Amino acid sequence: MRKRAHNEIATFKTRKFVYMLGVDDLNRPVYVDMQLLRHYGCRTQKSIDNGDTPLYTDSNGPVYVSWMSREMLVCFITSLTVGKMIISDSVSYRQAVAMFEYEAICVPSALDAEALSSASYSIKCQHEMGVGMNKRHERVIHTVSRLAESISHAIIEWPRLDHGLEFSITEEDPVDSGATVGFSCSPTRCWIRFADPPSELIEHATDPTYTLCKKRPYWLAMTLYAIGSVHSRLVSVERIGRDDRSEAAFFVLEHGTKNDLLMSFISARVDIPRAWRERAKRTLGEAEKFAISILSEVTLQGPFRETDKISTSCKYARACVALALKLALSTPKIATIFESKCDDEKGATPERDALAKALRLHKIKIVRWGQYENALVFPPCFRNTPHVKSDGPCVLLSFEALR
DSSP states (O other), rough: OOOOOOOOHHHHHHHOEEEETTTTTEEEEEEEEEEHHHHTOOOOHHHHHHOOOOOOEEETTTEEEEEOOOHHHHHHHHHHTSSSSOOOTSSSSHHHHHHHTTTTTTOOSOOOOOSGGGGSSSOOOOOOOOOSSOSSSSOOOHHHHHHHHHHHHHTTTTTHHHHHHHHTTTTSOOTTTOOOOOBOOOOOEEEEEEEOSOOSSSSSSSSSHHHHHHHHHHHHHHHHHHHHHHHHHHHHHHOOOOOOOHHHHHHHHHHHHHHHHHHGGGGGOOOOOOTTTTTTTHHHHHHHHHHHHHHHHHHHHOOOOTTTOHHHHHHHHHHHHHHHHHHTTSSSSSHTTOTTTTOTTTSHHHHHHHHHHHHHHTTTTEEEEOOOOTTEEGGGGTTTTTTOOSSOOOEEEEEEEGO
């Protein structure tokens, strides 16, 4: 009997193809090349080759039920075939990343670290000019769709927004009696205003980095705080040392920051109201210490002169400030992208439709667009920053399905 079982498993391991069904669609099987799966050694392949029982077997071969939806299964097989991440309209980038992580596969992503930078929205001029000439490596709407996904991820991870919805019934901060949440919201809805990056970020001085740290603008403190949260996470998984200020440690931190799913909107994750600071004291306390140490290191060193010798820790701190500045400069101009200058009679634009579609994946609904004075500013790092347009487009979001 053991010999028979061994022979059956050997048969499974030589099978060239099978059919798989998505958990949400048991009527349309997907052809799966087992040799392709064996090449990557994924979890699904191991399960089938080790004798997983098919749902049924027809004249074409065995049919298995996958743990994925059909759209995700097609995304999975297509990505393995071409060797980079291919995402359909109904699968978010975060879902795709989680899927490949579960399957223990590292696939080079078609979404590189700079895909959401402002440069992605500028025209890449070649010899031919004109709107009919093919100059982009992809359609603009695909870039905007990924931007919308990044915004939706940031919104669902935004502590200040969650706090406002939670305490909007009493409209009073439970820690600081008499202090309101600071923006207009109800238990299920909230007005959010989109903001472009400030028009003036780089200081015009002999040593711009020192001058920037000396002034400590709100956007810089928030961005360094966000970078500090990434640093704390990397320390917790032992990727870098807590006090390591080497060049190698900075490259790890830079890579982790640029490849964060929130991209340029990473400040949303650390925008925590005072009432909830105690909840995240352990993790975010380390992030705050990191940000303060970076600013202090640069300011204590003083303005840089060519004859000065800079310590390794100061070089590290200046590199972190440069990284924060790069994140701010690469933030897409979402107020311009979602503004109403080119909307139709119903107030719709392709960019707004892309955002609505990305939010629907998280069960968030756009009620309407408009202008509202006391809206919550997004990204939060530009909330208290001069030279930021105060008339950006506002959107009323409904979180009823999530609460």
